Amino acid sequence: MDNQNEQNSRRQFLRMAVVAAPAAVAMAVAPNAAADVVKDAPKSNGLRDTEHTRKYFETARF
Secondary structure, eight states: OHHHHHHHHHHHHHHHHHHHHHHHHHHHHHHHHHHHHHHHSOOOOSOOOOHHHHHHHHHHOO
């Protein structure tokens, strides 16, 4: 019975290792990737008044 518990323990360890390693890498990389996306996002003051937007609003009227 002791051998069976040892095998289960090893299997559980390997399962956790397979799941934990990619999760650790993702947690290390994800904050940096999200910060780069937010930093590069252009500042917007709302919808710009252009010919394209005026045509859209004219055709969208009911």
